[in-house]
Amino acid sequence: MDLNTVLAAVSLLLFVVLVAFFGFAVFHQQSVEPREPSGAELIEQHYAPGATIEQPTPYYVAPVPAAPDPLEISANLDRKILLGAGMLFAVFALVGGYFFTLFIVRADASTERWRDKVAYQHQLAQSVERGRNLYANLCFDCHGKTGLGSTDPSRKDLPGLPLNKAAFKYDNIKGDPVKLKATQDLITLTIERGRPKPPGTISMPAWSITEGGPLNDEQVQQLVSFIMYGSDADWADIVTVRLHSDGTEDGHLPLEPNPPKPPVLTGIELGKQLTLSNPTAACVTCHSFDPNTPSTLPQAPNLGHYGTEGPLNDENKARKAAGDADYLLHWIQNAPSIKPGIAMPAFSTSAGGSLSDEQIKAIIEYLQSLK
Numbered sequence: 001m002d003l004n005t006v007l008a009a010v011s012l013l014l015f016v017v018l019v020a021f022f023g024f025a026v027f028h029q030q031s032v033e034p035r036e037p038s039g040a041e042l043i044e045q046h047y048a049p050g051a052t053i054e055q056p057t058p059y060y061v062a063p064v065p066a067a068p069d070p071l072e073i074s075a076n077l078d079r080k081i082l083l084g085a086g087m088l089f090a091v092f093a094l095v096g097g098y099f100f101t102l103f104i105v106r107a108d109a110s111t112e113r114w115r116d117k118v119a120y121q122h123q124l125a126q127s128v129e130r131g132r133n134l135y136a137n138l139c140f141d142c143h144g145k146t147g148l149g150s151t152d153p154s155r156k157d158l159p160g161l162p163l164n165k166a167a168f169k170y171d172n173i174k175g176d177p178v179k180l181k182a183t184q185d186l187i188t189l190t191i192e193r194g195r196p197k198p199p200g201t202i203s204m205p206a207w208s209i210t211e212g213g214p215l216n217d218e219q220v221q222q223l224v225s226f227i228m229y230g231s232d233a234d235w236a237d238i239v240t241v242r243l244h245s246d247g248t249e250d251g252h253l254p255l256e257p258n259p260p261k262p263p264v265l266t267g268i269e270l271g272k273q274l275t276l277s278n279p280t281a282a283c284v285t286c287h288s289f290d291p292n293t294p295s296t297l298p299q300a301p302n303l304g305h306y307g308t309e310g311p312l313n314d315e316n317k318a319r320k321a322a323g324d325a326d327y328l329l330h331w332i333q334n335a336p337s338i339k340p341g342i343a344m345p346a347f348s349t350s351a352g353g354s355l356s357d358e359q360i361k362a363i364i365e366y367l368q369s370l371k
């Protein structure tokens with residue numbers, strides 16, 4: 001049980017006992033103390049009519065004092081006073097103890113907690129502020145003025161994902177420890193390690209020093225704090241931070257994001273991208289380009305060693321033997337025209353497909369590189 005409650009209960013009880021004791025002391029004192037002789041006792045005599053009247057003794061005879069002995073009475077009184085005073089002091093001591101623990105010990109303890117909290121809040125605010133400054137300098141170009149990334153209605157060209165969103169905000173997920181941890185880890189790890197994207201698109205760079213980036217752990221943490229604890233006002237401040245940073249444009253950093261352009265791919269890289277991650281001409285829906293993985297469509301050959309093993313079917317072998325240097329171009333342009341009934345569709349734009357001859361030539365470069 002709480003120490004304060006015990007102290008309060010004991011002092012209250014003692015106070016009641018003290019009051020009762022005083023009541024008793026006053027009452028008892030009255031009953032033991034002899035009545036003061038008034039002198040009237042002497043003539044308080046009753047005579048019956050016609051009775052022989054005895055003359056009162058002409059001398060005053062002091063009445064023999066009744067027990068208890070007045071000395072004894074006063075000694076008892078002293079003891080009672082002492083006891084009462086003791087109890088009174090005890091009550092004061094207990095009440096004092098009660099308030100001491102309530103206001104001094106407690107208040108001190110909570111002040112400490114309060115101080116910790118203030119210190120923590122201060123530290124957090126500082127971390128958010130530093131994260132905001134880092135963001136304004138490093139993340140602005142891809143994730144945008146207010147952290148909306150590609151969801152920024154005015155800048156659909158931004159490559160970054162939204163960071164200023166409900167699902168990342170501490171206040172929204174603090175009630176779910178699992179989610180909180182997962183979100184924190186996702187943000188931290190993505191900033192530390194980045195996220196490589198296919199060639200021809202913009203990747204999220206790795207920022208941690210251990211991954212070859214410029215930021216130490218504390219700076220990464222500051223960015224995480226900013227993303228999770230930053231208020232709308234903090235996000236709105238990003239542009240202000242850039243306005244007050246030294247830069248080239250009119251003495252400050254540019255106020256519009258300038259995301260890096262995706263690299264223009266050529267040759268084998270372009271062919272690889274068109275072959276492996278092109279949603280309109282998805283060769284991978286039928287073929288495998290990895291020698292160790294079978295094709296999705298069994299009739300479609302694995303092209304993982306095409307550079308050394310092609311051509312594969314008789315039609316193409318014959319065309320190559322006949323001296324057709326462009327046998328593969330013609331095949332990809334319009335395979336059904338060479339081998340009627342085949343599952344592989346025509347890809348050339350002239351045959352209703354989605355690939356230009358330039359693109360098909362890049363694909364061929366890639367296929368020839370698969371040794």
Ligand code: HEC
Pocket residue numbers: 134135138139140141142143159160161162163186187188190191195197202203204205207223260
């Ligand atoms: C060169 C452009 C670029 C820069 C600069 C950049 N990012 Fe990114 N960031 C991206 C791209 C692109 C993605 C999306 C990757 C994907 O599609 O999965 C991304 C994703 C993220 C994600 C994951 C979001 C999610 O919902 O999964 C976080 C967190 C992130 N970036 C934080 C940052 C921070 C913090 C900075 C500044 C230190 C930064 N980024 C700078 C391009 C960038």
Ligand code: HEC
Pocket residue numbers: 275281282283284285286287297299300301303306310311312313314316331332339342343344345347363367
């Ligand atoms: C709908 C399935 C399908 C798709 C999509 C497809 N192919 Fe094919 N492809 C086939 C089939 C089936 C064959 C086997 C033809 C035969 O010999 O019977 C083939 C054969 C080939 C061959 C071998 C030709 C030779 O030398 O004998 C090449 C090369 C090829 N495809 C390239 C591609 C490329 C590049 C793409 C994407 C632009 C693609 N294919 C998309 C089904 C597909």
